[in-house]
Amino acid sequence: MPERTELVVVGAGPAGLAAAVEAAGLGLAVTLVDGYPRPGGQYFKQTPPELADAAGPEGHPTALFAEVAQADVRLVSDTLVWGIFPEADGFLICLYGPPGTPRRLLAQTVVLAPGAHDRPAPFPGWTLPGVMTAGAALALVKHQRVLPGRRVLLSGTGPLQLVLARHLIDGGAEVVAVLDANPFPWTAWQHALAAWGQWERLGEGWAAWRTMRRAGTALRWRHLVRRAEGNEQVERAIIGPVQGGGAETVAVDAICLGHGFTPSVQLARQAGCQDRYDPDQRAYVPVRDEWLQTTLPGLFVAGDGAGIGGKDVAQWEGRLAALGAARQLARAVPPDRVAAVRRELARQRRFAAVLTDLFPPSAHLGSLLTDDTVLCRCEEITVGEIRQAVEEDAETLNAVRMVTRAGMGRCQGRMCGGPVAELLAREIGQPVEAVGQVTPRPPVMPVPLEGLLEEEP
Amino acid sequence: MTNRYDVIIIGGGMVGLSTAYHLARRGARTLLLQADDLGGGSSAACSGRAQVAEGRLNPLNLRLITEGLTRLETLEEELGTAFEWRRTGFLALINSQHLWDEWTERSQILTAAGIPTEMLDQAALRNAEPHLNTAGFMGAAHAREGLLNPFLFCWAYAKAARRHGAALRPRTPVTGMRVEGRRVVAVETGAARYQADRVAIMCGAWTGRVARMAGVDVPIRHTHAEAFVTEPMALPLDNTIELANFYETIHGVEQAVSVGFSRDLRGALVVTEAVTQTAELHRKTAAWGLAGMAADLVKLYPALAGVRVVRAWGIPTPFSPDDEPLVGWLPGRDNLFVAAAFLETITAVPVVSDWMAGMILGEAIPADLSPFSPIRFSRCSGNVLCCRGEVTSPLQHKSLSDGLSND
Amino acid sequence: MFSSHESLRIPPLTSRLPLTVQVDGEPVQAFAGETVATVLLAIGRRTFRHTENTHAPRGIFCGMGVCFDCLVTVDGLPDVRACVTPVQAGMVIDTRGGSDA
Numbered sequence: 013m014p015e016r017t018e019l020v021v022v023g024a025g026p027a028g029l030a031a032a033v034e035a036a037g038l039g040l041a042v043t044l045v046d047g048y049p050r051p052g053g054q055y056f057k058q059t060p061p062e063l064a065d066a067a068g069p070e071g072h073p074t075a076l077f078a079e080v081a082q083a084d085v086r087l088v089s090d091t092l093v094w095g096i097f098p099e100a101d102g103f104l105i106c107l108y109g110p111p112g113t114p115r116r117l118l119a120q121t122v123v124l125a126p127g128a129h130d131r132p133a134p135f136p137g138w139t140l141p142g143v144m145t146a147g148a149a150l151a152l153v154k155h156q157r158v159l160p161g162r163r164v165l166l167s168g169t170g171p172l173q174l175v176l177a178r179h180l181i182d183g184g185a186e187v188v189a190v191l192d193a194n195p196f197p198w199t200a201w202q203h204a205l206a207a208w209g210q211w212e213r214l215g216e217g218w219a220a221w222r223t224m225r226r227a228g229t230a231l232r233w234r235h236l237v238r239r240a241e242g243n244e245q246v247e248r249a250i251i252g253p254v255q256g257g258g259a260e261t262v263a264v265d266a267i268c269l270g271h272g273f274t275p276s277v278q279l280a281r282q283a284g285c286q287d288r289y290d291p292d293q294r295a296y297v298p299v300r301d302e303w304l305q306t307t308l309p310g311l312f313v314a315g316d317g318a319g320i321g322g323k324d325v326a327q328w329e330g331r332l333a334a335l336g337a338a339r340q341l342a343r344a345v346p347p348d349r350v351a352a353v354r355r356e357l358a359r360q361r362r363f364a365a366v367l368t369d370l371f372p373p374s375a376h377l378g379s380l381l382t383d384d385t386v387l388c389r390c391e392e393i394t395v396g397e398i399r400q401a402v403e404e405d406a407e408t409l410n411a412v413r414m415v416t417r418a419g420m421g422r423c424q425g426r427m428c429g430g431p432v433a434e435l436l437a438r439e440i441g442q443p444v445e446a447v448g449q450v451t452p453r454p455p456v457m458p459v460p461l462e463g464l465l466e467e468e469p
Numbered sequence: 470m471t472n473r474y475d476v477i478i479i480g481g482g483m484v485g486l487s488t489a490y491h492l493a494r495r496g497a498r499t500l501l502l503q504a505d506d507l508g509g510g511s512s513a514a515c516s517g518r519a520q521v522a523e524g525r526l527n528p529l530n531l532r533l534i535t536e537g538l539t540r541l542e543t544l545e546e547e548l549g550t551a552f553e554w555r556r557t558g559f560l561a562l563i564n565s566q567h568l569w570d571e572w573t574e575r576s577q578i579l580t581a582a583g584i585p586t587e588m589l590d591q592a593a594l595r596n597a598e599p600h601l602n603t604a605g606f607m608g609a610a611h612a613r614e615g616l617l618n619p620f621l622f623c624w625a626y627a628k629a630a631r632r633h634g635a636a637l638r639p640r641t642p643v644t645g646m647r648v649e650g651r652r653v654v655a656v657e658t659g660a661a662r663y664q665a666d667r668v669a670i671m672c673g674a675w676t677g678r679v680a681r682m683a684g685v686d687v688p689i690r691h692t693h694a695e696a697f698v699t700e701p702m703a704l705p706l707d708n709t710i711e712l713a714n715f716y717e718t719i720h721g722v723e724q725a726v727s728v729g730f731s732r733d734l735r736g737a738l739v740v741t742e743a744v745t746q747t748a749e750l751h752r753k754t755a756a757w758g759l760a761g762m763a764a765d766l767v768k769l770y771p772a773l774a775g776v777r778v779v780r781a782w783g784i785p786t787p788f789s790p791d792d793e794p795l796v797g798w799l800p801g802r803d804n805l806f807v808a809a810a811f812l813e814t815i816t817a818v819p820v821v822s823d824w825m826a827g828m829i830l831g832e833a834i835p836a837d838l839s840p841f842s843p844i845r846f847s848r849c850s851g852n853v854l855c856c857r858g859e860v861t862s863p864l865q866h867k868s869l870s871d872g873l874s875n876d
Numbered sequence: 877m878f879s880s881h882e883s884l885r886i887p888p889l890t891s892r893l894p895l896t897v898q899v900d901g902e903p904v905q906a907f908a909g910e911t912v913a914t915v916l917l918a919i920g921r922r923t924f925r926h927t928e929n930t931h932a933p934r935g936i937f938c939g940m941g942v943c944f945d946c947l948v949t950v951d952g953l954p955d956v957r958a959c960v961t962p963v964q965a966g967m968v969i970d971t972r973g974g975s976d977a
Contacts, residue, residue, distance in 0.1 A: 047941070048960070054940065060962070062909030065891035097756050106756050116756070129942050139945075141922035141935030148939020148959070156914040157886040160936075183886040244933045245922035265922075276942075284753075389937070389945055392929045404628060408640070411506040414513050414620035422700055422779060422944035454754055458700060458777035458944075464763035469774070700955065701928070735928075775953065 025053020027315025137240030161266025168270030303336030390421020
C-alpha cells in the first residue's frame, strides 16, 4: 500500500519551496520531492558544501531557506517523480530515489513546481562540444567554480546573459561578445512603474553592465551566432546581424546560448492536465484556474513550469497554489492571506511581463537552419530528414516523430520538441498549434527497470 | 465527381493501408479515411514483432504465416521503403506440463509447415539465452520470427498506396454512414460526404464502434495492453522471448502481467505486456503495469535491472470471440466489408491484404477466407454472450461460404 | 601526472579537498563537490562521447540533467550523466566506451 499524504510538492525551486512552507504553515502534511541532492532548483541552486568556500557568499534567499528549515516539511531529495496517475482516492506518485526512498505516495493534492529548462535554440554546429546553454555555463561558473572555456561567446537574449557575462569575466574568462537577438530596449522607460521596487534585480543588471564595460566586452543588439565550427569541439563562431549580411568569424572555445527558458510541462501532461499554446511563451502551458489548479481537481502547477515568470513570480505562485491545495482539502484559508499573496503575485507578474515583452524568444532562429543541422540531438535527426518526412505528408509532430524518430530518444523530446514543431509549422504554412504535440509517456525521464518496482528490491 | 470512389477504407493502420495499396495497385479508385495520424491507432504502438504461433495453427493460419514470412523478406523492395525488417529467433518459456504438451504438438505442426521448431530442456534453454534465469522453465524455439519498425511498415504501405493513386486522409474521423436498404451509400466525415461502391472497415479495436455507424454489430472485443521500450543496451539477447502461459495468464482476469520481449535494431529492448480488460479505448499506461512488467523481466533476466526504460504506452488490442480474425462481407449489408482482429497481424498483413483487395473487388483469390467470415457470429451478432471460447472452431464452419452478394 | 588545464578552475583552490579519479585510464586530480563534467572540463576535455550513428562528438549541453548529451561510463556503468554525477575518490570515468561506442 502506498504511503498516504495530504500534499506532495514536486520540485524544490522557488515555487516548490514557497508552496511547501506555506502549506506547512496551514497545518498540511507536506512531502517535498526534489530531483537534486540539495533543494533550491536552478534559481536558488546551492553550491556543494565542499566548494562553498571557493564560491563565496551564497546568492540564495536566506529567508526562504530559513523558513524551510523551520517548517514541518518532509524533504525527499535526489528523487525523480517519474509518473503521476490520478486514482479514485488521490494521485499515485511514482518515485525513484536513493535506497530508503518511498517508491509510491498517494497524495490528496499535488503542487507541481517543475521549473524550466533553457529554450533549445538549434543552429548549424550547436551539437559541438563547447556549445552549451547559458544555464549550464552559469551553473558551472557559480556552483562548480570552473570555466566553460577561455574565450566565450554569449548569444541569446535578455538580462541573464549579462549576469552570465559578469560571472565569466569575474572568473577569469574572456567574453568575446554578448549578442542579443532583440533590438536595444528603447521602450524600457515605459515600464518604469512595473520595475519600481525591483531594486535587487536592477542593481544586478547595473553591476553586470559595469563589469562588461571594464572588460571591454561588446554587447551587440540584433545579432546572433549563425554557425559553430570545429573539429572535435567548437573552435570558431560565425556571427552576424539577425537579418541581412555582414557575417564575421571569431575564434572561441565555448558558446553559451541564452534564449530564455521553456516550461517543463512533461509531468503535468503525463498526469493528464489539459494545456494550451501560449504564443508569447512560444510553449504549451497547463490550463489553470485562479487558484493555479489544473483541469485535474487537486493538482496545481506553480512557477516557471506553468509559463516563465522568474523566481519571484514562482515563489508567490507557490504560495497561492498551497492556499489552493488547503482549500481543496477543506482547510480554513485566511482570506487576508489570500488577498496579500494575490496582490504581491500581481506585482511580480507585471515586472515579468515587461521582460517577456522586451526580450521575446527570437523569431529569426529558424532562418539559420540548414538541411544538415541536427534538430533531435538524441536520435541525430536533421532538418533535412524532417523536411523529407513533411514532403512525404507527415503533417503532425506525431507523424514526423514516428517517421524520423525525432523526439523518441532519452530526453523525451525536451530538446527537439519545440524546434521540430516550429520547423514543421513553417514548412506546411500552419500555426504551431496546428501540428499538435507529442504525448508525454511515463517515465517522464529514463528510469532503470528496477526503479519502476513498487518496492525496493 | 471527386467524392466518388470505387472503395472507401475506414482505418489507416497496417491492415487498412496495406489493403489500400493492393486496391490502388489493381487500379481501383481508393479513398482511405483515418481518424488519427496514419498508423496512429494500435499499429504504430505494437511491438513490431512478426509473430508465428499466437493463434490456432489451422491450415489457413499456417498458410498466412508461412506465405507472409516469405513475402516480408522482399517487401521492403516491393514497397520501395525500408522498415527495419530482420529475422530473429523465438523462444517460448514453458512452465507447466500441459503447455509442454501443447507446444510439443505445435512444434510438430510448425516443423511440418516448414518452420523447424525444437523443444528445449533447461540445459538447451540456458545455452540459447545464457543470461536468462531459466529456473522453472523449459522452452520451445524456432528461428523464423521477425521484427520490424511498425510505424515505418505502415508508412511504407502508405507511400506505395499513394504512388498508385490512392487518396489517404489522415486526421479525418468518420462521423457517420448513410445506409439505404442493404447498402452503405455514403461515408460522412463532418466536413465532407464520400460515396463508394464498397466500403471496408479496418479499424482494429475501434472496428465495433465504426460498424455501429452502419447499423451493424461486429463482435470485436479488445484488451488494453501496455508496453515499454528501454534505451539501447549492450547485453546480449538473440531471441524474441515470450511466456507460453500468456493467454492463460490474461484469461478472465481483470488485470494481468505477462512479458514478451525482444531487442530492436538499435539494441533497445521492447517489452510487452500488461493487460487490462476494459471497455475504454485509450493509449494510457498504469503504474501497476509498468511495475509488474519490470518485476517479471528483472526476475527472468536479472542483468537487465539497471537498463533504463525510456517510454511506456498502451495499445488497445482487438480480438474476436473465437480468437480468429474477422475478414469478409458483413451480414445484412451488401457492400460493407470488415477486416480486423488478426493475432499475427504483421505476419499476415502482406498476404491477406492482397487477398482482401481481390475479394473486395470481386476477383477470384488464391485462398478460401471463409473460415474468417463474420457470418460465423451472425447467429449471435450484437450479443455479448459470444465470449472467448464459447464459439466452436471456425474450421467447422468451413463449408459455409459467406453467401453474400458483393455486387 | 596532472594536466596543465587547471587554470579553468576558478581560484582559489586552497580550501578544496583534493582527490584522485581515473579518466580513460589516467589518474586525474579532482576536488570534492565537483561533478564528473567539471573534472573533464577542468582538464580541457570537451568531448565526453561520440554518437552511435554519425560518431559525432558530444559534451555538456544543458548542465542540469535533462538533455542526456553528456553521457560517460562511470565505474563500468554506461550512459551516466556527467553533469549531475558528483565525483568520488577512486572513481573510474571512461569517455571511450558505453553503449553508444
